[in-house]
Amino acid sequence: MTMDQEVRRREVVRSSDSNKALLYTLNKNNRNYDRQYASIYTARANKLKPRLIEKCSEKWKGEKINGIPVSHTEKVLNISSNKATWCVGTVFCDLKYKPNILKDVSESMYGGPVVKKVDGTYADRESDQLMLEDESGRIALDGELIDKILLVTGCIVGVLGMEINPGVFTVVDIVYPEPGLQKPRLLSNHRIALVSGLGINGDNLDLSRLELLKEFLTGELLENQAQESSIAKLIIAGNSIKVGDLNKIHQDKKNKFKATYASNYNATAVSQLDNFIHDVIQTIPVDILPGAEDPAEIALPQQPLHKAFFNSSRQFVGNRLNTKTNPQWWDLAGTEILGTSGENIDDIFKYVVPNDYHVDEDGCENSRIKIIESTIRWQHILPTAPDTLWCYPYQDDDPFVLESTPHVYFVGNQARFESKDIILDNGFKVKLLSLPRFDQTGEVVILDLNDLSTNLVSFSV
């Protein structure tokens, strides 16, 4: 899409909230892969820097060190040593185990040494380094505070501190961007059901839990008659399909020298999902988001699951069945909801767990609510894209910056259900929800749009 179109669209989004639902829809027929990722970072900084500078000057305007007021340094590289100052920039984490295609390629070519790593983490306590960068350059960050708080590549923050050792800025205080505006919430007596990680596996024919869920939603479970009646919508937040590893490599039997790519498509699983949805939409409308395990484009924003997969429910698409992008915004009867299928949080998690850490030691593995909260504080739901999370190379735009603050923010496919109410600096309240994987827990979250209370319903056979 051209820059003009892009700008126009953003303005439309701002002026009319109804279009927020299309915020993450990529322009048809006109995708552009010519721009480099630098463009996203620049756009991100342009959006968030003014919001930060405002807040920083406010918070630190009175601070004095040895009688001298702290000043603002506009560019990272202009920080002069031994002078207390604050500065705004993009965080960059230099981590040992980030995906490194250069290494992969070189290794497969030259047979280099294989780096030992624990799966699912980029971090290495010994060597990782945090930096702050802007268009002028980079400076390393350290200080006790840095050890305590969570920062990942791509978030834009303001830091107060001093360059003591050359090239290293010791941070003593940190500020996140001013939150985007939040609409006043309207009350509604509707309730919605949120589920993620259905994990329908074409090989596993035991669909009894799924059957129970369907009966629950369609009101066939009698004891829940009263409850179910007011569920207005089902949102399926990603990973509805789970293709086993054996199935993943799509092989052509006729020609074994043809190219092979990992595929998330499995005909049986897809039709099982189609049937499930077909049955549910007879009673309540369904919104479905794609996730990393679904047959959908992998790069974020993930575009809606394709109609081609819904043989029986195809006719309802756009009506009772809404295929959505991941992430997605909703305005449900005056409550603004933002949701993702969880890739954003999973990726950030990999920045935090050190390579030598045994994740199950103290259960930290199971709590992601802190990370979910952080993304709201950073006012960016996908900071690690495009660094470690694959994403469309937007031109002069970054739609993942929060220009407005949702009332509810849910993240799918997490280890367990968690919920937290946070109040931002300017008083905005956000309900954070971490949705469990259905295939592992059998749990569905019911959200009441009246008081935003949640109810966890669990199914087991």
Place this chain on the structure above:
Amino acid sequence: MPEQLSQESEAKRVKLEDYHETAHSIPVANRDINGYQLPGHQSNSFHTKMTSSQVDNEPSTFIKELEDMDNEATSKSEEIQIQNWSRPELPKFDPKKDDIIFQQLDAEEISHVNGHSSARFFGVTDAGNTVLCNVTGFDHYFYVGMPKALKESDLPGFTNYLKDEYVGVNTIEISFKESIWGYNNNTKLPFLKIIMSNSRLISRVRTGFENGSIQYNDAFPPNGSITFDNIQYLLRMMVDTKVSGMCWIKLQASKYTLVPPSQQVSTCQLELSVDYRDLVSLPIEGEFSKIAPLRILSFDIECAGRKGIFPEPEHDPVIQIANVVSRTGESTPFVRNVFTVNSCAPIVGSQIFSFEKEEELLRKWRDFIIKVDPDVIIGYNIANFDFPYLINRAATLKVQDFPFFSRVKTSKQEIKDSTFSSKAYGTRENKVVNIDGRMQLDLLQFIQREYKLRSYTLNSVSSHFLGEQKEDVQHSIITDLQNGDAETRRRLAVYCLKDAYLPLRLAEKLMCLVNYTEMARVTGVPFSFLLSRGQQIKVISQLFRKCLELDIVIPNMKSDSVNEEYEGATVIDPVRGYYDVPVATLDFASLYPSIMMAHNLCYTTLLNKPTIDRLGLVKDKDYILTPNGDFFVKEDLRKGILPTILQELLAARKKAKYDLKTETDPFKKQVLNGRQLALKISANSVYGFTGATIGKLPCLAISSSVTAFGREMIEATKQAVQERYTIKNGYDHDAQVIYGDTDSVMVKFGENDLRKCMKLGEEAAAFVSTIFKNPIKLEFEKVYFPYLLINKKRYAGLYWTNPDKYDKMDTKGIETVRRDNCRLVQNVITKVLEYMLELRDVEGAENFVKQTIADLLQDRVDLSQLVITKALSRQDYAGKQAHVELAERMRKRDAGSAPTLGDRVAYVIIKTSSTKNYEKSEDPLYVLEHSLPIDTNYYLENQLAKPLTRIFEPILGERRAKALLSGSHTRTVFVAAPKTGGLMRFAKKTNTCKNCKSPLTKSNCKSPNGNAALCNNCMDKAGSLYGEALSLMNSLETKFSKLWTECQRCQGSLHQEVLCSNNDCPIFYMRTKAKKDIIHQAEELERWNDMVW
């Protein structure tokens, strides 16, 4: 506790230095991660991060902290901030009482006012002070055999005669010497030692003797006499004073004089004179194996060239010079700075000096060099590019005071051309800039000399040795960056600084300084000779040193450059094949040196028939007859000088290796390792010296005899092994020698067990050694298992020295370094060998080859694998060459980005109507952009076929090996359709059904504009076909993202666009291809979205 304190601050300091490095943003991404030092992360930080609440601002502690920081900072700031350039101050000393000890680095000959030659040494003391030491009183000389007709009483008269005829003759003495050439019953004969006052006048007198124009009482033969000891002044002086290159010199108190300040010619801190007789050369052992704290400067310049033209000093300005200075043995440089024309944004940890005018930049850089006073200047291609460019540029700008940055104030730096030919290195034309008192080490030259690589660009060299890719900025972009603002110039400066820093890291990694220092010490030549001269000078220096001890003189031989060929080393014909049993390798340790020692082969022991008869020598008692038919006397009559030198070298190596084992200090270990290496190389080069027909002292009798002995021994070993290890003699199998080459023999004992085979190998080595003369020794070193013997000098195998685990895969002569191959060949061969030898999976290897060929034919091989590179050296190639033609075509397209003289041209072979390869070459980027079809057949037949057949034939046989190249996997071919040119201009694109390939029209598909993916008949397969399309898209999206984020990381910035044009980088073309492919696939996906369901 002051001691502890200082230790602590030392530790801190080290850490700070490391910070310097990390913060530099020079080596941020992709560097060895072990180099990092990090702020002490708490071990529970993960837990804290996951559980603690968001930041609460508590000003009370915060103010205090900042204040603490401030205090800490001021106490440290001075030592960190000010990069101290100057040398340590000279300690007070008394010339009457104090000795001066310094390491001599560079020596040069000077002509004094009074017409006498003298020399000077530049050096550095242990404390880091610089010394210039004038060596006076040494006169050059040479020898002529004293004719019988000339009596001792004639000497005064002859002296006067010679003095009258020739300027510069000083005195003539009679010495009793012996010529090195031929055994002469150990008789010393009288020689005339002609001593000259000035070395420059010596050759005329020498020629006078040699052509017979000097006559005195008809005593000299009319057609000329042989003269002896032709060696340049400097080396003569060093030989006579026993000073070797890079050794330590002691000047005893009161034996030297200080040069008064008014007469000092140099910028050295100490300038003094000493008579050559008072020069004490300290033996290179114990304390004096050390290396003085040398300052090493590495620098790089950037020029703002014009589009399409390689920078020329007459037109294009120098815009930046980056400098990095370190001390020997320290890992972090203590000076890092960049001199720039026009402003430049700051770079953390480095100083920036900006100047408005280029003239000022040059002048200030000169001042910087004098101030920082480096002992060694290194860089990449500085000898042929940076130095000449700077000097020529200064001349163009008329900065007259620029070319004076040596240690001698009045010496002007000038560029000279030097050509140097050597059998080992070929002919090289180099530029040489004299920088008196500073050693120069051009890493490019060093690496070209010492390593055989595919490519010698800084990119590929650093990726080879340091394992990292580097960002590369094309010269056409440099000018744009310079013309931008302070930020873009900063970007350039960072790049420049990186290029200045890399040579330093390379030098450290390759230990060039240490290894060359040891080589200079072992062979006795000045350091600078090692890069500027060939191999022979090293042997000559050793020979002269030994001869001096033994009163032997060396005739000045005219090199007639007769290209007499002699038979080389032998090779036992290989029994080709794939050996799935252990093959033991028996090696002769230092074969050629041992032969020379064992048989006493030397110039001084060489006999001819007349001498044998004259002296009545008895064969095998007094002398031997070599297999080549030459005669040499035995050791008891005369011990050869070469065997003596060799013995000393090998003994010294043994000692160095022993010391290496016991030494714990890592830097001293490096020194010792460098020494043992130098000793080994020196020992091996002696043989080559005797065989160098265009050399100083060729003696084919020696070299041919050596190889003849070698051949005989290899045969004898074969015989001995095959006779002893037989079933008849009680062994399990008959041993078979399957191959032998120069100094090793491969034996198949037939034994399957590695341990047993190793035992047999050891036993056999010991047994065979007994049949040879001491010190020739056969050693069992390794077992190859499995072993693939392809041909003479071509084999591969797993290399075992211990039976539990193999050490490595060893290959010889197999397509790995040949530069005219594309990378695909190298990678396929490596992989195939891995399959065969490591995994012992021949079928796997076959499948891999088939898959690769299928990939190649179906256009799935990454383009960087297919790129062939060649340097564009001269324009007047006789025949048409692919890369020259391409460069010409590229110039026509866009002069700005076309390769210029000296660049390496990268090209791929594409399908065209032409059959000539030189017309089929194309720029890889152009190929990607225009989707031009690769000539896959060329790659299959001209690149892959030969090496693959060679490897597979011994295993699979001819027929099956052929099938590899023509089986069913070669049937599917995908050819990229060009988007432009030719017929495509007239073609109309019609979509076809993804499934049945029938053309789509508005009527047979469900799309308003006919842009659908499927026809109506195939709609029921939509799900799975779309799934397939998605999987390809996903692999492309992942690739695209991984590639471009990697480049961002490598360049060290998220906010700046990637400019890098390093086409040596394995992902360079992949990047462009991924972009191209993803655009195409996104369009394909859209066809699905256009369908109405």
